[in-house]
Amino acid sequence: MRRKSQNNDTTGGQRGVLHRIKSYRLIRNLLIGFIVASVINLLFSSLFYTPKMFRLADERRELEMRYEVLQNRIRSSQRKIDEIRHRDNLVYRPLFSSDTLSIEGIYTPYAEQKYAHLQGNDFSPMITSVWKEMDQLARSLYLESKSLDELQILSKDKEKFSTAIPAIWPIDRSLLRNKIGAFGYRMHPKLHRWKFHKGVDMAGRVGDPIFATGDGVVESVILSRARTGYGTQVVINHGFGYKTRYAHLNKSHVQRGDSIKRGQLIADLGNTGISTAPHLHYEVIYRNSPVNPINYFDKNMSAEAYKSLMNQIQEETYEAE
Ligand SMILES: [Zn+2]
Structure with missing residues (x-):
């Protein structure tokens, strides 16, 4: 009986030790697994894009493309206004013998500090240049609208205008x-x-x-x-x-x-x-x-x-x- 109980004690102790070892191994394996997974993740993320990064890069490209399209549209509008201005100065105004309209400072760009609030990120140079072109477009539009307003008044009074404008010699x-x-x-x-x-x-x-x-x-x-x-x-x-x-x-x-x-x-x-x-x-x-x-x-x-x-x-x- 005593031996048997001794045997029982011994097997009970061995089982406890084995159980602990198993737990340690499990924890060790888990730790190793975690570390390996972290290292692989780190390696992958530095070598390859994660899906989220892919999405962000796509979005960025898309954004840059849209800005470029916007800039091209602004430029083509500017070209159209330049053509109208050209016709205004060389065709419409000479019809009424009227000098070219000039508004002081209309071609002077605004001070840089006007665009200060746009600074501070990767897109700043792109956004600032779009804003500058938009501002220039707005100024040209203003000049042209003023000029056409004037021509409208002249055309209303064309008959009166043609007799009013100095057009003969003041002396025989x-x-x-x-x-x-x-x-x-x-x-x-x-x-x-x-x-x-x-x-x-x-x-x-x-x-x-x-x-x-x-x-x-x-x-x-x-x-x-x-x-x-x-x-x-x-x-x-x-x-x-x-x-x-x-x-x-x-x-x-x-x-x-x-x-x-x-x-x-x-x-x-x-x-x-x-x-x-x-x-x-x-x-x-x-x-x-x-x-x-x-x-x-x-x-x-x-x-x-x-x-x-x-x-x-x-x-x-x-x-x-
Ligand atoms: Zn004189």
């Missing part, structure tokens, strides 16, 4: 003496420096008739015998942004506020103000800036007539200032 050409003093920069004969001449000078005799070059309203008449500036002068406002000035006159036949028709006698040629010989100083002013009157002498001038006119025009001056 057969009465002209000597060369015509040119518009633009010229070397001053006495001061020996470049000076901008805002109009053209036409030499004649005191008393030669001066005609209005377009319909309008007399904006101002200044009567002056002083030997300074323009002397006696008349300014006519033709509307549509156009004005004409007739200076160094001997006498005015009109008064401020008078309505004037093209070809109407408005003054007599003179030698008042700073003038070295009897002549008419004639200016065409568009939107408060002087433009070359030569382009407004005769709307239907032939190429030959224009050429011969240009030959008559010299850096002549009849003004001492």
